[in-house]
Amino acid sequence: MKRVQEILQWGKRIANIDLLIETNGMKFNVKIDRNVLPHLLGLHYTNPSNGAINGIRLFNKIRKEKLTDEEIYEKINNNNPEQLENVKNRIYYFKEFMFNLDKAKIVEMTNPQTKIKSHHLILQSVDEKYLQLGIAKGDISDYFETFLVRKNDDYFHETTVSEEVTGIYRYDEECNLIPFSFDPVKAEKLEKEYNEQKDKENEQTDGIEIEDLLSINGIDEDEWDVEI
Known part of the structure; x- marks a missing residue:
C-alpha cells in the first residue's frame, strides 16, 4: 500500500x-x-x-x-x-x-x-x-x-x-x-459558498443609491454637498 x-x-x-x-x-x-x-x-x-x-x-x-x-x-x-x-x-x-x-x-x-x-x-x-x-x-x-x-x-x-x-x-x-476543510471536496464546496455569498453582498452594495449610503452614515444630502 x-x-x-x-x-x-x-x-x-x-x-x-x-x-x-x-x-x-x-x-x-x-x-x-x-x-x-x-x-x-x-x-x-x-x-x-x-x-x-x-x-x-x-x-x-x-x-x-x-x-x-x-x-x-x-x-x-x-x-x-x-x-x-x-x-x-x-x-x-x-x-x-x-x-x-x-x-x-x-x-x-x-x-x-x-x-x-x-x-x-x-x-x-x-x-x-x-x-x-x-x-x-x-x-x-x-x-x-x-x-x-x-x-x-x-x-x-x-x-x-x-x-x-x-x-x-x-x-x-x-x-x-475563508471557510476551510482538509478534505478537498469539502474545501471546494465551502469556498464556493463563501464566494457566492460575497458576490451577493457586493451586488447588494452596488445597488444602494448614494442617498441611502449618506443616510446610513447619518449625513444629510445638503450637508454632503456643502462639504464637497
Whole structure:
C-alpha cells in the first residue's frame, strides 16, 4: 500500500497555510507546515534512535525513495519495533481524522508527566480509540505537534474544557477568513459558498443609491454637498 505517499502528496497541497480554528470559547491560530507531517505520522521511527533526521529531510527521503507502507513498517520494526503498532495506527487514522476535523472537540492537555509540549488536544473518538492532535505554542503562532492514537484518556482525563469545533478558516493574502476543510471536496464546496455569498453582498452594495449610503452614515444630502 501507499497510504503514506498519498498523505505526503496531500500534505504538499496544504503546506504553509495559516488557519484559525474556533470553538465557542477559544481561538487557535495555527501554521501548517508540511515538514511536520512525517513526525505526526511517526515516520521518524524508521531511523535508529541515535539517527535523528529533521522533518524536511525525512519528508524528501521517503518521497524520493517512494517507500511503500510495508517498507516503512519494516524499517520501523528493525529500528524501533516497540513503536510499530503505534505508527500503524497513526497512518491508518490520520487522513480521516484531518478530513473530519470540523467534527472534533478541543480539550486541555492535563498530563503533567508527559514531554509533549501541546497545551490543547483536538479530539475524536473512533473504534473505541481516542485520536488526539496536539496544539503547541510556537514563536508566532501555534502548530500541530503530535498525533496520538490511544485507548485511554491519560492526556486529558482532568480537562475542564471540552468544546466542539465551530469553525475552521484559512487566511488568504489579504487576511480574509475563508471557510476551510482538509478534505478537498469539502474545501471546494465551502469556498464556493463563501464566494457566492460575497458576490451577493457586493451586488447588494452596488445597488444602494448614494442617498441611502449618506443616510446610513447619518449625513444629510445638503450637508454632503456643502462639504464637497
